[in-house]
Amino acid sequence: MSVMIEISKLRELYHAILEEEARRICDIPLNQGISGKLCFLSKTQYYLTYDDLRNVAVRIGFQGSSADKYINELISRGFLIRLNGRNAFRSYHFDFLLRASDLRTAPWTNKMTAEVKFIVGLQEFEDPKQASLLPNPNGEEIERELYNILNSELGHLAGLYVKIISDYLKLRGSRGYTYFQMKALLETLKNFRDFKVIAIGAPAGFGKTEIFLGILLFKLLKDLKERRRSRVLVVYPRKFLEIDQAYRLIEFVRIVNESLYNIKYSLSIAIRDGDSYKIEEQVNDCRKYSNICNDVMFRGIRCSQEGTLYINVRTEAVICKEGSSIRNYDFVKWSRCDSKNTEIIITNLYTLFNRIIAVAGHDLDARDLVASNLPLEMIILDEAHEYEPVELGLLHYIIKFVDRKKGGKPVKLVISTATLANMKEFARSLRGASEKEVLVITYDDVVEQEREKIEKLKVKGRLVTAKKFVILGIIFVHPMFSWETYTAYLSTLSLFTNFVLETVLGAKAVKQTIVFLNNVKELNRLYTIVENELNLGTPIDFTGFTIEKLFSDLDPIVNRYSLKHYSDILEQCAGANKRIATIVNNIKNRQQMREELFPKLAKVFAEVDLEKRREIALKMQRKELYTVIATSSLELGVDYPGVTVIVNIGLDKVPSLIQRIGRAGRSPEESLNTVLALLIVRNNPVEYVRVFKLLNSSSLGALIIGRLKGINEKEIIDELTVSTGEYLVGVKKLATSRLLFAFNALDPAFQHLHGLNTIKGMHYRDECFKLIELRKALQKYENDIKVIVGEKAVNTLIQEVLKHTDVQSCIDELQREEEIESLVDSVTTVIEDVDYLCKSIPNLHSKGVSNVEALTKTCRGLCNKYKDKISILSAELLAVNKEQKLKEILQELNEEFKGYCQALWNAVRQVQSVDNEIVTILERCYKLYDKIRDLGLKK
Structure with a gap:
């Protein structure tokens, strides 16, 4: 009788095997927990026999053939690796850690690591794939409460709200909300009109996007009920994140429009991020060759299940092409001009800061952002902890400007962020709100305060929790070697192991790796070093494919740098598979693997052009890449299900490390919610001090799973705080000049005055005329600007920049x-x-x-x-x-x-x-x- 594979059981078994390995390496008995314990790699020659694997399975409840079925499934998915064809196994993740701990430039050289430690964290979370809570008048207590609020506020549209949310969550592979999401929506909508700012804090992957979409839908349906429209800005800190999340927002709007079709109501959505002109240029180029060019890919954004968005050049409408089918997505506005009348705009702060001072008939400008016919009433700020204080300070003053000029309802700010130590103060300062106008909801608080209700729902089967298994390895690079050389060899390790897994087991077995750096120059250098190493034959010396007989039989149990157990997998399959036999022969003849491995490597940073970003994103989704070297572009919110290994170069910010760990192990199917994170400690005294403080902290176990509970050290708490910067003198100066141009943009008498940066290079007389005109404009709006930023900042601008009242004195100076x-x-x-x-x-x-x-x-x-x-x-x-x-x-x-x-x-x-x-x-x-x-x- 065949046994159906349940992912939840497969994940449970794999995590139990990982726990058994951790116990063996650290010599921890069964009656002691492993989570949060920092260990040296002491017993590195361990392995698990097949009987050991069966014993682990039986210990957690598997029986008979069921245990064999699930163990073999783990082998077929590349999660269990056989060592040299023997009755000896290791998990992919711990085997990778052991190889990483003993990397060498050649088998006969010294290892490149000075010391390696690791710690395990178990992050419990509500499984979104099995979530089933929805607003329901006859449901559980929390379902009834939320439905009653919707019914009270939206009336007959409450049913539509539930339908839209249900349809959207089905698209995401879920039947409903998690308890945290339900509780966050309940608290938000209960007194929605009273809050100026709503802050949602949770670790990566805990469903913050679904919460703010639920808030957004409530706002849009409330507008519909009141027969009005308003504008919402959704602001992201990175373009990669913005494009990735645009898919979810666009599909959400599609579902809303389909649900509202019968009442002839629809919404539109646009992206304004600084790249819009490039899209327009592509469309214009396509028009020139209309005989061979019919459409232009729209930013590489996905649609429906497996489709991609395009702009039809003839109709100028956005369409979704999925195989041979084409669907109309004309609610997506691609041109700058169309963004002027769009309800939902995806953007970034840089673009917003420019648009708020712009005067442009063909583009979104200051007049659109304060218009009364489509008033800006909500800003959703995703990953808010990632912004610099200067950016947040400017946003603080721009919101105050919009409120002052448009009148009516104040702008509501919705903040989505990793859990911060100063959430309430951060939210209050950013919006300039009173204590009563701020709502803060964090995952930690909900779990702690609602524990009894959560347990009852678990007993009823309405709520299912799962665990994410996090292994954090801390690797100190030996002073004799550079971190670049070490990381290059680590990258080739990832490339080779995944090449073998895909060649033998298929794409489902690929375990993708992201290597994070903070410096583009270092990123490019590392990318070049990896390429050079592949050209020179790395990692052939460690695989057993070498022509040097001395190194052709390196035991991977004794020699941790050996990769022979992977090459053995290829060799064993070569006998029965001509394709694999050809691959093996080619590798042996060439004595290098650049042809196979280098195309599976990519690099990502902010300056990568739109087309390349799009290509890399698609390849990541399809598992056509094994290893990606990236800056913070891939740190936030981006969902790549196959990523299960994270490499972080150095320790600059603890929150960044937490976010990056959160990028991996997101998918139960692809990664079994497992992540190996490697922190590479460079030969830098400052970095050593920071890492040793972290290692000696009792908070390390809580940090790696993104929890604030249990963190007591002030230094670490300080790192988990974010300043808004509105109080800084420099921010006030910058805001004052920006606000002056924003007021000018709304006044026909001063619209010809653009930013001070355009003054440079003018003739002295022209420049001075402009400065004096700006002084006149400031005199007109002086009181308004003083109300927003304060009197001192305005006086400083007058004294330092706009002090002249006549042209000649200005020219002389x-x-x-x-x-x-x-x-x-x-x-x-x-x-x-x-x-x-x-x-x-x-x-x-x-x-x-x-x-x-x-x-x-x-x-x-x-x-x-x-x-x-x-x-x-x-x-x-x-x-x-x-x-x-x-x-x-x-x-x-x-x-x-x-x-x-x-x-x-x-x-x-x-x-x-x-x-x-x-x-x-x-x-x-x-x-x-x-x-x-x-x-x-x-x-």
Whole structure:
């Protein structure tokens, strides 16, 4: 009798096997828990026999053939790896960790790691695939409560609300909401009109998007009931995240429109993110070749089940192409002009900050954002913890501006974020709201406060919980090796293991890896190193495919760097499969695998163009990539079901590490809710201190599963707080100038005045006329702006930028400013020349000059000191202040450098034989002194 495979049982068995492995490595007995315990890799030659696997299965309730069926399913999906064809197994995740702990550049070299530790975390969550709670007048208590609120507020539209949500959740593979989602909606909608800001905090993957979509639907249906329309902005911090989430929003709007079709009501949605003009250019190019070009792919956004959105060039409508079928998606507005009249706009803060000061008949502008016929009444800010204080501070003032100009209902701010330590204060400050106007809902609080109700629903089978198994490996790179070399070899490990799994077992067995870095330059360098290593034959030396017989039989149990157990899998299949036999022969003949592995590697960062981003996203979804090297572009909210390994280079921010761990193990089918996260600690003293503090923290176990409960250390709590920045002087200055242009954009008398950045390069007279016009505009809107940002910020703008009342005094000052800037540039050049001189001083040591080390140190000290002074000077806005400070710098530099040249001369004249190089260095010093003296005379 065949046994049907239940994913929940398969996941339970795999997690039990992982737990057994952790116990063996750490030597922890069965009667002790493993979660939250930091372990060394002590017993690394362990393995599990088939009987061991069966014993684990029986221990958790499997019986007879059922245990065999599920164990073999784990093998067929690549979760259990056989070691050298023997009766010996390991999980993919712990085997990967063991290989990573002993990486080498060659079998005969030293390992690249100094120390490796790991910790296991078990994150319990409500399984969204088995969630079944929906508003229902005859359902459970929480279902009845939410339905009664909907019925009270929406009347006959309450049924439509339930239908739309139900249809959308079915598309997402779920029958209903989780308890957390229901509770969040219940608390939000209960007193919806009273809240200015609603903040939802939960770890990655806990359904925050579905919550804000439920809030959005309530708002839209409330508008429908009141026979009005309003605008909603959905703001994302990353374009990759925005494109990924656009699919969900667009499908949501499609379902809404289909449900409202009979009452002739529909919504539209647009994306305004800075790339819209590129889409328009593609459409125009297609029109030129209409005989061969019919449509243009729309940002690579998916639609329906397996479709992709396109723009039909002839009809100018967006369509969904899925196989041979085509569906109309004309509610998706692709042009900038159409976004002016769209109810839902997906955007980012950078675009919003530009649109709020824009005047454009063909595009969304300031007038649209404060229009009364389609008023902006809600902003949804996703992943709010990712923004810098300056960005959040500007948003704070822009919302106040919109409220002041449009009147009517104040803008409601919905914040979706990872759990923060200062959620309420963050939400209150960002919106400028009182305590009573702020609602904060966190997953931790709901679970703690509603535990009894949750347990009752679990007993009834209405609520099913599951666990995510998180393994965090902390790998200290040996000082003899660079982290780039180590990570390159780690990337080839991921590429090779997944190549074998896909070749033998198919795409379902691929375990994708994301390598996170924070620096684009380092990312590109790592990508190049991986390519070079593949060209040189890595990882052939570790596979047994090598022509060197000495390394053709490396036991993967004893030699942790060996990959022979993977090549054995290929060899065993080659006998019965001609395709695999050909692959194996080609690899052996070429002695390298670039052809097979390099196409499975990709890199992602913000500057990657739209077409490439689209291609990478699709390949990730289809498992056509094994390893992706990325910046924070892939850190947030992006769903790639096959990702189960995360590599994080360094430890800059604890919240980022938590978010990145949350990117993996999202899918019960693809990853069995399992994630291996590797924190690579570079040879950096500051990084070592940060990591050791984290390792010695009792909070580490809670952090890796994204929980705040149990975190007591102030330093870690401080890292989990986010500042809104509206109080910063620099933010207030920036907001004041932005608000001035925003008010100008609404006033026909001043719409010709654009941003200050357009002033640079104008003729002095034109520039001064514009500055005086801006002063007049400020006088008109001075009181409004003072109400928003305060009197001091407005007065500062007048004193520093808009102080002139007549053209001639303005011209005189601008000319003087240019002279000062020119002088600053000259001083900067001289300091660069001093830097060049410093580099030549060590050469004097071989010439017999004494005290060279002290001379070099003094020279570099001088150079760094004045570099810093000039850097600080460049930030000064007032010309009179800059002139005075520059005068002081030149006087001080003149005296110090004269003394340095004298000291250099005193050292040189002690040498018996002075050659040309010594003379050249000495002459260079005195020539620089002359330059500095001459610049001082110019001032």
